[in-house]
Amino acid sequence: MTEVFHQVLLLCLAVLMLALPNSASAEWRLSDICPAGFRPDQGRCYLQSLYGNYASLQNSGVGGLKTGLPPLREGFTPQQIDLGRLMFFDPLLSGDGTLACSSCHQPSKGFADGRGVSVGINGQLAHRSAPSLWNVGFLKRLFWDARASSLEAQMEGPLYSPVEMGNSRDNLLKSLQQSDHYPSLFKQAYGDSIISLDRIYTAITAFEASLVSLNSRYDLYANGVHEVLNSDEIEGMNVFRSFVARCAECHTPPAFTNQQIAVLGTPEPDGQPLDSGAQGVSGDASQRGGFKVPTLRNIELSAPYMHSGRFKTLRETVAFYTGGRGHAVPAGEKLSLHWHIWEPNLSDRELDLLVAFLKTLTDESFMPQLPSAVPSGLKAVGVTASTMSNLDAEH
Numbered sequence: 001m002t003e004v005f006h007q008v009l010l011l012c013l014a015v016l017m018l019a020l021p022n023s024a025s026a027e028w029r030l031s032d033i034c035p036a037g038f039r040p041d042q043g044r045c046y047l048q049s050l051y052g053n054y055a056s057l058q059n060s061g062v063g064g065l066k067t068g069l070p071p072l073r074e075g076f077t078p079q080q081i082d083l084g085r086l087m088f089f090d091p092l093l094s095g096d097g098t099l100a101c102s103s104c105h106q107p108s109k110g111f112a113d114g115r116g117v118s119v120g121i122n123g124q125l126a127h128r129s130a131p132s133l134w135n136v137g138f139l140k141r142l143f144w145d146a147r148a149s150s151l152e153a154q155m156e157g158p159l160y161s162p163v164e165m166g167n168s169r170d171n172l173l174k175s176l177q178q179s180d181h182y183p184s185l186f187k188q189a190y191g192d193s194i195i196s197l198d199r200i201y202t203a204i205t206a207f208e209a210s211l212v213s214l215n216s217r218y219d220l221y222a223n224g225v226h227e228v229l230n231s232d233e234i235e236g237m238n239v240f241r242s243f244v245a246r247c248a249e250c251h252t253p254p255a256f257t258n259q260q261i262a263v264l265g266t267p268e269p270d271g272q273p274l275d276s277g278a279q280g281v282s283g284d285a286s287q288r289g290g291f292k293v294p295t296l297r298n299i300e301l302s303a304p305y306m307h308s309g310r311f312k313t314l315r316e317t318v319a320f321y322t323g324g325r326g327h328a329v330p331a332g333e334k335l336s337l338h339w340h341i342w343e344p345n346l347s348d349r350e351l352d353l354l355v356a357f358l359k360t361l362t363d364e365s366f367m368p369q370l371p372s373a374v375p376s377g378l379k380a381v382g383v384t385a386s387t388m389s390n391l392d393a394e395h
Contacts, residue, residue: 028086028181028375030079030188035210036366044075049214050223051254065222069214069254073137073151076206079189084207085368086185087200089383092175092376093159095121095166101204102382103165104130104158107370110301111211116269116309120158121166128275129309132302135295137209138255144307146261146292147281151208152201169197176200181375207368213297214254216363222254229360236357239350245321246340247354256296256361262338263290266306266320267328274330275307286336289329300362314355322346 034045054068087093088101104118104126105111111133113119118126128144136142142154158164159172176182176195183193190199218237220228229237240247252258261278263286268274278287291307299305304312311317320328324343329335346354374380 028185030082030185032078034078035081035368037212037214038074038210040078044077045081045210046074047072047212049212050219051214065253067254070138070140070259072212073205073209076202076209077189080203080206081210082207083185083189084203084205086371086374087204088207089371089380090374090376091378091381092179092374093165093167093172095168095171097376097378099165100381101155101158101165102380105133106382106384107367108382108384110134110298112302114303116304118164120161120164124163126161126164128307129304131294132298133208133211134213134298135255136211139257139295140259141292144291145278145281151205152198155201155204172200173197175376179376185375210368212366213363215365216297216361218357218360219254219363221360232353232356233360236353236355237360239346239353240357244344245346245350245354246342246344247321249340250293250338251296257293260293261287261290262293262340263287263335264320264341265289265326265329265335265337267310268330269308269310272308274333277307289333289335290338296358297361298363300359301364314358315351318346318351318354318358322351 034040037048038045039048040046049069051067051069054066056068088105091097091100091103093100094103099121104113106113113130116129118128118130120126131144136151140149142148142151143157148154148157159167160169173195176186182195186195186199187193189203217228217233221234221237239245240251250258250260250262263277266289274289276288278290278292279285299314303314304310305314305317311320321341322344325341326335326337329337370383371380372383
């Protein structure tokens, strides 16, 4: 009787083991559904937004509410977007398997990292802060100094920087080509299992361009639902759009950036020399200390602020602009300050109203699904307790 029982037990255990998923051989399947906010059209994904019904800013006045957006990088397949999503969180893309794109662009921190300057491979410090990736698909110039003109060109910077992700092109290709799952995933996304740099860049671009934030309380107000903002927030919006504060002339709605270079004369952190900014790229002395105007979308989530993280709070940041033209320019520097930097002399109340308005731009309703695992088998990076509700349930 004991022998029969033993044999039955072994049989049951064998059946149970067959039923359990084998993580080493489990098949990964890419999504065939467009991300939230996108509609499918002939197998590709296109943004669906009320802003698509509005004309451009031409003849609309600076800061007009019902104006159109810049062109978006769109038309990627759901599979390309999903492949990019998995690679974005996979530390296999770094030189030593410890960092991912999401190390510096964390979902819980507005797709920034909450640092004045980012920390790269072996604990090395990067040169500037990591900007938010929300709505990055609308931007035509990338990096604080605007040196890249596409997302594909931009990502080569951190991937191969010896102080950021520390990888090489050859090692990146080898790591993905020799992995258990990525060849199959590339076949799902592109029709064959060839893994090339262009395909890697395209997939990550597809994912980053899907990070759209256009459903904030401000957007509801702009599209006619006026009761969503309180009186202080509406007053703050009016200060923002006024000719006195002139915020909207650079942070132009609805993208909340005009994508231009501006020389502001912001102070560097204590003990740090002046960052030459865009001058280091263009060689143009008039762009010394100039940086690309960042979007203000989800600005509440991405402190600290400015290219070096000099200001810890939004209140500190908006107060800088009323401190007087050139008040923080280092001795001996003669910067070509942007024309809108002057002396608006805003009151403390007006500064508080501005902060109240900026917080109405917060919207994470289209937060992507965050992977609980990544194809390399390494630990997914940037997935924290605060984002657990957006975790994938399974591959």
